[in-house]
Amino acid sequence: MPEADTSSSLILPSAEYEQSYRAYIEELGDDERYPFPLDFEHDDFAALLRRLRDCADGVGLPDGFVASSTFWLVDGGELLGVSNLRHELNDVLREHGGHIGLGVRPAAQGRGLGKRLLALTIRQARRRGIDEVHVHCNKGNLASAGMILANGGLLQSEGPYGHAGEIVQRYIVINR
Numbered sequence: 001m002p003e004a005d006t007s008s009s010l011i012l013p014s015a016e017y018e019q020s021y022r023a024y025i026e027e028l029g030d031d032e033r034y035p036f037p038l039d040f041e042h043d044d045f046a047a048l049l050r051r052l053r054d055c056a057d058g059v060g061l062p063d064g065f066v067a068s069s070t071f072w073l074v075d076g077g078e079l080l081g082v083s084n085l086r087h088e089l090n091d092v093l094r095e096h097g098g099h100i101g102l103g104v105r106p107a108a109q110g111r112g113l114g115k116r117l118l119a120l121t122i123r124q125a126r127r128r129g130i131d132e133v134h135v136h137c138n139k140g141n142l143a144s145a146g147m148i149l150a151n152g153g154l155l156q157s158e159g160p161y162g163h164a165g166e167i168v169q170r171y172i173v174i175n176r
Helices: 015-028 045-057 091-095 113-127 142-150
Strands: 009-011 068-075 078-086 100-104 132-138 154-161 166-174
Touching: 009 113, 015 045, 015 068, 015 078, 045 068, 068 113, 078 113, 100 113, 100 132, 113 132, 113 142, 132 142, 142 166
Parallel strands: none
Antiparallel strands: 009 068, 068 078, 078 100, 132 166, 154 166
């Protein structure tokens, strides 16, 4: 796998990247979107940015949700990936979800950007005082498991989750 481009940086969502964000969503098409904020309505981009800030502040969250910060991995004006850092875990997230969800734009995959995006998001977790970062993936997702392991993830458990009984692997990254 090619080395990750280290010129990319992690930023908070910004109106500057609206065009790139829309292209990213279009590129995803009907694929499942990770992390979950990519499913938020985005026709009114300013409203999307407010909603993301509200999520970080814990304002207006649906039942079962926790405060979470969304970050964008960017390079040269292009949005390459998105991560979401949950500020705490509830019982459901301890079982399936963990602290961090992320995704890399399809056209940017295969360049090691997921590993970089996870590393930068783990740094954000450290800034929030999260000493043990829970990162989960489906057992069959070898790319995600490799990315987690490359960032110091230790497999803590695995087991079925949901009605389909898919096997979820639960890793912890010690972040001290």
